[in-house]
Each structure stands twice: as structure tokens, then as C-alpha cells.
Amino acid sequence: MNRIPHDTSGAPDPLRVLTPDELRRRTSMKWRTHPADVLPLWVAEMDVPQPEAVVRAVTDALALGDTGYPAGTAYAEALAAFAAKRWGWDTLAVERTALVPDVMLGVVEMLKLVTGPGDPVIVNPPVYPPFFQFVTHMDRRVVQAPLGPDLRLDLDALDEAFGRAVAGGGRAAYLLCNPQNPTGTVHTAAELTAVAELAGRHGVRVVADEIHAPLTAAGVAFVPYLSVPGGERGLSL
Structure with missing residues (x-):
């Protein structure tokens, strides 16, 4: 190892x-x-x-x-400054942020915005188990697009899963874990750009759980999903 x-x-x-x-x-x-x-x-x-x-x-x-109760945008402003310094992401819009008490509760609220009961939510196993539990509990349908043997995003599998998810004509969301939990995979700018292109082509909304963004090994760069071309239609935690 x-x-x-x-x-x-x-x-x-x-x-x-x-x-x-x-x-x-x-x-x-x-x-x-x-x-x-x-x-x-x-x-x-x-x-x-x-x-x-x-x-x-x-x-x-x-x-x-x-x-x-907190007031104002001090936290969002601090996050924007951190993101610019750490990741070179200088377009985080403070006025479009909101505080949530818990990551998965934030995921639930975002999925409520972009899907309805019975709609599909795509996930990439192996992934954080509550992704399945919370999606099912809120009466959404899990569609799996497993990671590849190298534990990276399988874009062909994702393309196929997106196609299946929207085949019935309803809304669909993709719950992206970046960095991936539990594998530790940090998705590259090229991979995330490809995800944004696929999501745009299929009409799938991306909800990115990026809570572990600062925890990467030396020499590995985290890329915020909202910073890649096409990623601006997504939502991020």
C-alpha cells in the first residue's frame, strides 16, 4: 500500500x-x-x-x-475567499448561498427542488450508504451507475443511466459525490466537464456533495463541480 x-x-x-x-x-x-x-x-x-x-x-x-440564530453572509464570504485561495474558484456567488444544518438534509432539500415523488436519482456505488437511504425515504427511485474497476467515474455507464432515468419523460437528478466517499477518488476537471455535458444533453440536474473537498492527498487537486463549463446548472453542498 x-x-x-x-x-x-x-x-x-x-x-x-x-x-x-x-x-x-x-x-x-x-x-x-x-x-x-x-x-x-x-x-x-x-x-x-x-x-x-x-x-x-x-x-x-x-x-x-x-x-x-446566524445573520448575514459572513460564512459564505469566508467560504468564497477560501475557495478562491485553495481551488482558484473565484466565481462563487455569495448571494446564491444558504446555510443548512446537515449535509444530507441539504441534499434532501435540493432534490426536492429538482425532482418529485417517484422521480429517479442516479448514484455511483460504491458510495456513502445514506445516499440510498435518504433518496428512498423521500420517495425517489435510485438508479445506479457504478464506478469503473479503477474506482473512477464510468462515463459510459453514466450516459446509459441518464438515458434510462429520463426515458419516461419525467425529471431526474444525479447525486454526485466529489470527492467520492468512501473510495477517496477525486474527480478531475475533464471528468466533471464530461458529466456536465451528459447532464445537459439528457436534462439531468446535478446535486454535488462536496463536503470532503478540503481532504485530498498531496498532489491531488479538488475541482468544484460548479466551476467547470456547464456546471453552473448544478447545485452544490
């Missing part, structure tokens, strides 16, 4: 700073569901110290009692 390269500038590896005993003091589901002899690798929860800037911001807000 190839090792993921780490920063060698002298800074400690954040994944090795906290000891197992320190982690087991946490009260989250990750550390309370299974006995102590089980390594809980089943949930996306970070075993690293919290960034000092985040700790300071939260502490300052609590000290001020600033815990009411």
Missing part, C-alpha cells in the same frame, strides 16, 4: 498528536458505540486537535453569549 505523503516541514503530524486514551475521553458516538478494544474507523470524525483559530472563535462567541 502506498503511504499518503505528509508535511515534512517539521510540524507534527496532526493524526499522531492525540493519544488513544485522550481520544477515548470524548463522548461522541464514535467513541461510545463500541467497546474499548474496537478501533472505530466507521464514521467521518477527525481524530486531530481542533485548529486554534476555531477554538478561539468558538470560545469568544460563548463568552459573549453570541449563540443566537
